[in-house]
Amino acid sequence: NAGVMQNPRHLVRRRGQEARLRCSPMKGHSHVYWYRQLPEEGLKFMVYLQKENIIDESGMPKERFSAEFPKEGPSILRIQQVVRGDSAAYFCASSPEQGSFEQYFGPGTRLTVT
Amino acid sequence: LAKTTQPISMDSYEGQEVNITCSHNNIATNDYITWYQQFPSQGPRFIIQGYKTKVTNEVASLFIPADRKSSTLSLPRVSLSDTAVYYCLVAPLGNTGKLIFGQGTTLQVKP
Numbered sequence: 689n690a691g692v693m694q695n696p697r698h699l700v701r702r703r704g705q706e707a708r709l710r711c712s713p714m715k716g717h718s719h720v721y722w723y724r725q726l727p728e729e730g731l732k733f734m735v736y737l738q739k740e741n742i743i744d745e746s747g748m749p750k751e752r753f754s755a756e757f758p759k760e761g762p763s764i765l766r767i768q769q770v771v772r773g774d775s776a777a778y779f780c781a782s783s784p785e786q787g788s789f790e791q792y793f794g795p796g797t798r799l800t801v802t
Numbered sequence: 803l804a805k806t807t808q809p810i811s812m813d814s815y816e817g818q819e820v821n822i823t824c825s826h827n828n829i830a831t832n833d834y835i836t837w838y839q840q841f842p843s844q845g846p847r848f849i850i851q852g853y854k855t856k857v858t859n860e861v862a863s864l865f866i867p868a869d870r871k872s873s874t875l876s877l878p879r880v881s882l883s884d885t886a887v888y889y890c891l892v893a894p895l896g897n898t899g900k901l902i903f904g905q906g907t908t909l910q911v912k913p
Contacts, residue, residue: 721900731903744898779845787899789836793845
């Protein structure tokens with residue numbers, strides 16, 4: 689059973705460009721979480737999605753960031769007009785049920801904004 | 803959500819037992835205690851979860867006293883590969899499941 693997959697693993701974008709981060713949850717998991725880890729800091733919750741629904745986006749910046757988890761395909765975290773402060777590791781996690789504290793994390797996407 | 807406090811760093815030697823204590827003085831009745839491990843450049847990995855008394859799995863043990871205001875993660879006979887950051891999290895059952903990570907404890911295992 690493949691684990692959580694994220695791609696790309698490394699992404700370099702210039703200021704002002706768009707970044708798209710993809711997450712494929714574990715098979716059978718319909719709950720996806722996105723977290724961000726800034727350099728030398730802990731992980732911060734961003735958003736929680738179920739298929740076709742955003743359940744909790746309390747950690748998402750108000751502008752430029754959006755997330756989706758369509759009926760078919762991976763979950764996408766989209767960052768428009770990236771700035772240097774967006775440089776971070778973005779982790780996706782999945783779980784088989786709502787409210788589970790046992791989440792399975794992917795390897796992360798390391799975004800570098802130049 | 804209950805605030806957690808844990809040591810910023812700890813050192814140990816191979817073969818020793820390591821105990822990492824987390825304080826959560828304002829833990830609520832329906833809060834559960836969960837521990838995660840994170841290696842450099844990797845996503846966190848679930849270690850163990852408990853509500854009270856003692857929980858043990860193939861990786862670690864979790865000790866929770868009766869008042870539940872603290873918890874201790876016990877790693878038996880650590881090896882160099884246990885060098886990682888360990889996070890203590892407290893959250894209520896029925897929460898959306900979002901995990902609130904603190905700064906964690908950086909464990910350095912020396913040969």
